[in-house]
Amino acid sequence: MTTTAALTIDQLRVVYGSHSALDDVSLQVRPGEILSILGPNGAGKSTLLRAITGKLRPTSGQIFIAGKALSPGKAYQHSIGFTPQCLGLYRHLTGRENLEFFAGCTGVSRHQVPARVSQALEEIELTDKAHVRVDHLSGGMQRRLHLAATLVSHPSLLVLDEPTAGVDLSVRMSIHDLIRRRAEQGAAVVVVTHELDEAEVLSHRVALLHQGQLKALAEPQTLIQETFGNRQLCVVRTIHMLSSALCERLQEIGFRPRSDESSDESTEWWLQSDLPLDRLVDHLYRDLGEARDAIAEVSVRRPGLKNVMQHFTGARTDSAAEPVL
Numbered sequence: 609m610t611t612t613a614a615l616t617i618d619q620l621r622v623v624y625g626s627h628s629a630l631d632d633v634s635l636q637v638r639p640g641e642i643l644s645i646l647g648p649n650g651a652g653k654s655t656l657l658r659a660i661t662g663k664l665r666p667t668s669g670q671i672f673i674a675g676k677a678l679s680p681g682k683a684y685q686h687s688i689g690f691t692p693q694c695l696g697l698y699r700h701l702t703g704r705e706n707l708e709f710f711a712g713c714t715g716v717s718r719h720q721v722p723a724r725v726s727q728a729l730e731e732i733e734l735t736d737k738a739h740v741r742v743d744h745l746s747g748g749m750q751r752r753l754h755l756a757a758t759l760v761s762h763p764s765l766l767v768l769d770e771p772t773a774g775v776d777l778s779v780r781m782s783i784h785d786l787i788r789r790r791a792e793q794g795a796a797v798v799v800v801t802h803e804l805d806e807a808e809v810l811s812h813r814v815a816l817l818h819q820g821q822l823k824a825l826a827e828p829q830t831l832i833q834e835t836f837g838n839r840q841l842c843v844v845r846t847i848h849m850l851s852s853a854l855c856e857r858l859q860e861i862g863f864r865p866r867s868d869e870s871s872d873e874s875t876e877w878w879l880q881s882d883l884p885l886d887r888l889v890d891h892l893y894r895d896l897g898e899a900r901d902a903i904a905e906v907s908v909r910r911p912g913l914k915n916v917m918q919h920f921t922g923a924r925t926d927s928a929a930e931p932v933l
């Protein structure tokens with residue numbers, strides 16, 4: 609038995625003037641699946657969301673929502689729930705009034721509205737603040753309400769543009785829980801995020817866009833394993849800058865100074881290795897000789913999606929402290 613994909617994107621191309629923003633992108637999202645769209649600035653993520661939500665007519669290619677071809681301009685609010693990045697709430701209305709409004713305009717029948725709104729408020733844990741004006745709620749509460757405005761109509765496809773931008777860890781976790789719960793209930797979720805650690809734990813699969821092209825589409829751990837095999841990263845921090853002789857020793861072993869530092873001022877050194885952890889540490893201490901007295905900390909970690917992103921796009925994802933594998 610085959611299940612109809614909640615979303616099918618088939619050979620999508622979007623050209624702005626002479627600039628190709630999306631080039632032959634094809635993918636599917638199943639009901640219950642969370643797919644994160646990743647990519648550096650200008651990769652084509654927003655363009656893809658605008659095409660999926662029918663706000664932009666592609667140059668060529670097709671999009672199907674639950675098997676039905678999408679025609680840009682038609683109303684899709686019953687099946688697609690879109691949460692844009694900018695907060696779109698009425699600040700002088702209460703949380704409940706906002707949700708009632710959004711339920712009404714996304715096709716929830718009038719008699720269902722009160723129950724749907726109460727359920728959504730409960731889901732975002734804002735029942736006790738239902739009658740508070742939006743502009744009197746905290747930023748994190750407004751973010752949750754913003755998401756609830758999309759969830760209230762129970763769309764079968766959720767399209768979320770950076771739903772956790774600018775929120776603290778606890779709000780981030782509660783937004784993750786909401787997204788997971790809706791996926792478990794059968795909704796397909798497409799989420800654009802720049803938070804690669806978040807994508808790694810939240811997504812069933814990730815799609816990596818770069819310069820309008822789909823560079824990778826896979827489960828996060830599969831993608832990491834396929835890209836880096838068993839390679840891991842060993843980071844050595846020293847208590848002070850090393851003498852040039854000790855710097856040379858570290859470089860002979862294969863260590864490189866932190867990429868934004870020169871060797872004679874670095875107190876952080878990186879090495880890629882696929883040795884098992886215990887052998888790596890053994891080798892390290894044996895090979896370091898007298899340099900080991902200067903070691904403050906040794907850590908070993910597996911590459912993550914940040915490193916995958918760098919591998920495919922060359923883009924730095926956060927600080928210069930993130931090593932290139």
Ligand SMILES: Nc1ncnc2c1ncn2[C@@H]1O[C@H](COP(=O)(O)OP(=O)(O)OP(=O)(O)O)[C@@H](O)[C@H]1O
Nearest residue numbers: 624625627629647648649650651652653654655656
């Ligand atoms: N309306 C437009 N007209 C012309 N070019 C555009 C238009 N919208 C986007 N572009 C270009 O298309 C490319 C993809 O843009 P898009 O906004 O989809 O990228 P993005 O991945 O969402 O970036 P970001 O992470 O910065 O939001 C960029 O080069 C951008 O300059």
